[in-house]
Amino acid sequence: MENNLLRPEQPLGIFDSGIGGLTVAHAVTRLLPSESIIYFGDTAHLPYGDKSTAAIQAYSIKICDLLLQQGAKVILIACNSASVSAYDLVREYVGSRAKVLNVIDPVVHYIGENYANRTVGLIGTRRTVSSGVYRQKIKALRRNITLKSLATPLLVPMIEEGFVHNRLSQYILDMYLTHKQLESVEALILGCTHYPLIRPEVEAYYGDRLEVIDSSEMVARALYQLLEEHHLLNQSGEGTKRFLVSDFTRTFQSQTRLFFGEKVELETYPLWE
CATH class of the missing domain: 3.40.50.1860 (Rossmann fold)
Known part of the structure; x- marks a missing residue:
């Protein structure tokens, strides 16, 4: 039976090289308010746009490990550069443990x-x-x-x-x-x-x-369709939100409102230590 290990109440995992992917996370929470999200911004290594393919792939796999440990039912790569360089590898690595979606x-x-x-x-x-x-x-x-x-x-x-x-x-x-x-x-x-x-x-x-x-809005709609297709929509209650970054700075904290449209409290999670 498909998705016998995945449940609607599991959170959505979203990651980006920094806090830019919060625009996607915001669109997701507007369209899917009952879904819980765990967002990871790899602020220690941004921007991904100037990194090698090998580096982006290594960062992405590490982040996927974290999101899978947190029980993510979907991993949404909210970064064009990572979608370019790591999507196929991430999908292979994650396998049946979660659904994978990119922004392209x-x-x-x-x-x-x-x-x-x-x-x-x-x-x-x-x-x-x-x-x-x-x-x-x-x-x-x-x-x-x-x-x-x-x-x-x-x-x-x-x-x-x-x-x-x-x-x-x-x-x-x-x-x-x-x-x-x-x-x-x-x-x-x-x-x-x-x-x-x-x-x-x-x-x-x-x-x-x-x-x-x-x-951002197109990706949120695609995510909705993916969850609906695989019977993973969480339609009860209000979802929770966690926002993790690999390197905390006050600059990022102050800018999160711009990207998410409301105040966000960042948690530091130094993934590479």
Whole structure:
């Protein structure tokens, strides 16, 4: 019988290289308020976007071990760079102990359903863009979709440091969004879980000219469908929330409200000691 070891009351495990994945966690808690979550931000090693594949895989497996020990029924990789580098390995490693979801496949599915024979843009970390994973997955759809990608490495540290909705963030965004690589796109994928925080500025830049695609809500809906399909939806009571980081700083603590929309208390969990 499927899922005889997994139960609806088990928590959801969510991880990211830092606190950017809290945008996904927030979308999940809004859509699935009865689900308990355990979030892990690997703040000791961020950003993943500039790390080697081997390093990201090693970090991801360590984090999965922690989340499995905490009884997670699903492991959601709330990080584009880790989804690129470690998703297949994580899925193999976890096996039947939990379901595994990444933040890329739900977006690719949406693009395939809505942008056949059109041109789509992508902004993300160097790791996400250089991997070509979005391009490969979109090409595999065979929907004649052209993808134009641009690495935007300044955006994550800018957002982590709280430089949003001001003159500096506007200058950096303008520099990227006016790049010739993004000319003629009909939609723009925000290919990093930090980027929902600057979605209003991106939308203001483009106006009604294109759709800005935010993965956090799509991933939350995909998670709902996964839980429903495998009879793992927890539909009673209000879920609990734990937020762990591998390295605590007051800067991260102060910025968590930006990402999660409410106050978050971080617990330090030095996984590599």
